[in-house]
Amino acid sequence: MGKFLDTLIAGQLEGKKAAAFDTRVKLFIHGDAAKKIAKKLEEAGAKIVADSQGFIVQGKEGPLLDGEVERAAEWAASIKRNL
Numbered sequence: 001m002g003k004f005l006d007t008l009i010a011g012q013l014e015g016k017k018a019a020a021f022d023t024r025v026k027l028f029i030h031g032d033a034a035k036k037i038a039k040k041l042e043e044a045g046a047k048i049v050a051d052s053q054g055f056i057v058q059g060k061e062g063p064l065l066d067g068e069v070e071r072a073a074e075w076a077a078s079i080k081r082n083l
Contacts, residue, residue: 001033005040014045019079020052021072025060050079 020037034052042048053075055068064072 001037005037008040008044010043011045013041016046017049017083018042018046019048019050021075022052022054023057023062023064024054026056026065049083050075 018038018041020034020041022033022037024031024033032052032054034054038048038052053072055072056065057063057068058065
């Protein structure tokens with residue numbers, strides 16, 4: 001994802017709508033890649049249409065924890081309702 005985001009240039013996504021999410025492990029302290037992704041998309045001209053979200057995985061690689069698939073589906077549905 002980082003390599004892709006680094007290829008974006010200002011204005012490239014003008015007129016596009018976007019939302020960002022990440023997956024993360026359940027730790028007291030964790031990064032927030034979704035906010036960084038949203039910022040890069042916005043810098044390239046995209047209109048961010050939803051708050052970024054982080055979905056928690058089991059272990060280091062997943063699958064998603066119980067309830068996270070449903071939470072992700074609701075997040076996606078809320079984006080669709082609000083477009």
